[in-house]
Amino acid sequence: MSNPNILISGSGIAGSVFAFWLLRAFPNANITIVERDPSLRLTGASVDIRSSAVDIIKWMGAEQEIRTQTTNEEGIQFVEANGKAVATLRATGRSDIQSITSEFEIFRGELAKIFIDLIIERVKLIFDESVDHFEQRDDGVAVKFAKSKEVKTYDLLVAADGLGSKIRGMMLNSQPHEQLHDEGVHVAYFTIKSDLLQGGRLAKWYNATGGRVVFLRPDPDPAGRTRGNLINVTTRGDIETKERLNKALREGNESYVKLMEEMFRDVGWVAPEVLQGMRESDDFYCSLFGQIRSPKIHDGRVVLLGDAGYATPGFGTSLAIIGGYVLAGELLSHPGDVKTALERYEEIMLPFAKSSQGGGNAMQLVNPQTLWGIRIRNASLGFVTWTKLDRLAMAVASALGFAGKKVSMPDYQWPAK
Template sequence: MTSPLTGLRILISGAGVTGPALAYWLSRSGAETTVVEIAPTLRASGFAVDFRGPTHLGVLERMGLIDDLRAIQTHSGALRCVDELGRTIFELPTEIAGGDIEVNRRDLSRALYELSAPHAEYLFGEAITALSELGDGVHVEFVNGKARTFDLVIGADGLHSRVRRLAFGPEQRYVRHLGYYLGGWSLPNDLGADITPQQYNVPGRMASVAADQRDPSRADAFVVFASPQLRYDWRNLNQQKTLITNAFTGLGWHVPLLLDSLNQASELYFDSISRVTATRWVTGRTALLGDAAWGLTLGGMGVGTGIVGAYVLAGELAAARGEYHTAFAAYQRRMRPYAARWQRGTNPGRLLAPSTAWGLRTRNSLFATRLVQKLLVMTTKTLATRQSLPAYAAV
């Protein structure tokens, strides 16, 4: 029997997490899939990500990945908030900090790439420059390669999606800055940090450090700070380092050592904490997936929801045998309520770095109580599982 998507040419922009996951499911249904990624290789930066509840874990199990991810999970300890002298203010249990499975984003990206690469074409160091919809496809122009025509284009290229900008309009229509920025980098573990992240706060700023799971001689730094929207070049590493240094200079605890290590860091993850609000995820033969459609920086369940979304989008295309109008409509109908439940949540910047002394004291008092901790665990798991997974026979 012919696979339902045989002969369908699909271009995916983004080789982070949702792009390779979608490529895997589409290839199982016979589609000819190409994944384009602006980075020259798989990205090694980013933070640990987690999966919660039977909806997330159900997709991983259907992909045959769950045992592999358990083997490389981070086993992070509880998150510990400390004062300037290192004394514990409160400690959040592992269920809040790490979900049911927690892995480094780079390890997850690698696992999904290796799963999909034998059946998909990957173009690294490449980017889309123009999209033009034709009667029977989408004409796509690239930075380096020759123009090509695809039947469908999927933007799985994150919060600052190039596909969304080209097909739906400028970023400012869809991305709302939430008043915070974050950064992360690797450093020598001269502090003797363990795998339990330690977090230090002053109003509007948070710095944390934890030992690297694989190499205890290394550690990972993570910072969040309140700021109006900044203008900076995302390709200029030194400019981003200066923004972080200016925000944290003068603080105590381990912050001076962390800033010294930042100067030596060869790679840095830096971005705004922002929310994507898109009233539609589809236009013609082009669709958005994951953070490009419903992103919330540090939203807690964005990666798990993206994995679910990839499964649903591929499943609906296979069920409709490539009839994209029907498939795209069903995909939006299934995913929009699920993504909206967690995306409408509290601004993560306000939880990590409350901007006032009163807000910081209130958060510390609340998070120190067992009842609030129990409610946090229950709420996150409930939000993650409020989606029944269709059994798509074609995938």
């Protein structure tokens, strides 16, 4: 497979990073990327880069451009209803020991553009198209496209089509939602056309009872904007609230906006201004905060990459970058042996992804449901930051190898540029 013929479904971060490294391994590779949207989706919330993904962006020569496009967020401040600070967790300014705010905090759309620009001239990018069906063959995978109805054969089909991957469902002969682990967290994202942080570079996090969170993040736009998040954290037993949120998700943005207006109208702090900003925003979207726990991430010549195979909120972007690098590296290390390459990719990535996903109840622990629970949480955070135990804990974790844990992967012998 000196000149592999590859189809990537999805033009996001995972697919672009994989294409970059595959072209490094096989400069004459024939890569087609199909994107179901009519154009590149260059919107989205803030994401960050951690662990081995930091090394990979440096090897790609993308580090400086990413630093230029970061949000310049300086940390996160927890506040009470009157705006008084409870605790402040500042960014460390380091890539080996990072706090909640990463050294590489960047909006998803900016990062996606940086990666796609590195390959755009060397791949075939088809918009408004997707995979309708595929059929495994001994020497390839035959793909039927949804819109054109064409059938073409490829050496490998890479599913980088996100959380609700249709290809994952077909590969596992199941419904895509069957691999989704619901963490009980729903998030609305939007840009507020005024600066509610008053020029500050600290993000602000406010908790109200019932697992309701108002989270504001700075926007680098000099015109003065704020990135708003309304978060609902539900417990396992709160089936009624969870169903209301899921129903609004299914019905679409307007339904979800109305539900947020109802649920957050009495929470206090700057909620009225946030709700007005949400109503007036032009980039609103909402989603379920969930993990993908797939029993396997390849079958024959079909392979899952990024969120399609191991979505992990808070670490998913880094996993997507690492996964793209490892998949290309294994194809480089096993030329002509797709089966072994994909087996090695799964052996490396699946255990690492599972270890990064944890128990799935972290948000419930950090965001209490009751006023008494919020007060205890605030007191604990205040004590930890006042005594600087947060910095000590990060330093100890790093020394013991827990913070910034990296994936164990071979030293791939990439051809010289």
